[in-house]
Amino acid sequence: MNKKPEYLMPKQVAELLMVSSNTIRQWTQQGLIKAEITAGGHRRFYREEVERFIRERGHTQKPQDIGKIKILVVDDDKAFSQYLTDLLSNIPRVASIESAHSGFDAGGKINTFKPDVILLDLIMPDLDGFAVCRQLKETPDTSSIKVIAMTGEHTDENVQRIIAYGAESCLAKPFKRKEILTALGFDK
Numbered sequence: 667m668n669k670k671p672e673y674l675m676p677k678q679v680a681e682l683l684m685v686s687s688n689t690i691r692q693w694t695q696q697g698l699i700k701a702e703i704t705a706g707g708h709r710r711f712y713r714e715e716v717e718r719f720i721r722e723r724g725h726t727q728k729p730q731d732i733g734k735i736k737i738l739v740v741d742d743d744k745a746f747s748q749y750l751t752d753l754l755s756n757i758p759r760v761a762s763i764e765s766a767h768s769g770f771d772a773g774g775k776i777n778t779f780k781p782d783v784i785l786l787d788l789i790m791p792d793l794d795g796f797a798v799c800r801q802l803k804e805t806p807d808t809s810s811i812k813v814i815a816m817t818g819e820h821t822d823e824n825v826q827r828i829i830a831y832g833a834e835s836c837l838a839k840p841f842k843r844k845e846i847l848t849a850l851g852f853d854k
Contacts, residue, residue, distance in 0.1 A: 769793025
C-alpha cells in the first residue's frame with residue numbers, strides 16, 4: 667500500500683523558508699515552486715517539492731531538518747558565542763549552529779553555511795554589525811536571512827539604525843534566555 671504524500675500549507679512553507687506568505691504566492695505564480703490547488707482553491711505543497719526547491723537554491727538542509735533553522739552567531743566575544751551555541755544547540759527546532767568572530771569571518775560563513783538566522787553583534791572591530799546587516803539586506807541572495815542584532819551598547823540610536831538596515835530586532839546584552847528564544851520565535 668502506497669503512503670499518502672505529506673503536504674504543507676503555504677504558511678508552513680513560508681516559515682520554513684523564512685519568507686512571507688506573499689513571497690510564496692509569487693514564487694508559485696512564477697512557477698518556481700509547484701503547488702497543488704484544493705477543491706476550495708487553496709494551495710498545498712508536497713514536502714518533496716519543498717525539498718527540491720531548497721536543494722536547487724543551494725541550501726544544505728537534510729530532510730529531517732525541514733522545518734528547523736540554521737543559526738550563525740556573529741560576535742567577537744568568543745565566550746559569549748560559545749554560550750549562545752551551547753544554549754541553542756539543544757533546541758529541537760535548530761538544525762545546526764555555527765559562529766563567526768568578526769564581520770569579515772561572517773561573510774565567508776554566510777556563503778558556505780547558508781544560515782536562516784544570524785545573531786549579530788553590533789560593535790565589532792573592523793567590519794561592525796551595522797555594515798554586515800546592510801550588506802546582507804542589499805544582496806539578493808542573502809536579503810531573506812533573518813537578522814537579530816545584539817549589543818552591549820543598547821541605545822535608541824543604535825536600535826533605530828540597525829532596524830533601518832533590516833534587522834528584525836535588537837537585544838540588549840546581557841539578555842535572558844527567554845528573550846533570545848522569543849526573538850527566534852521559539853516561544854510559540
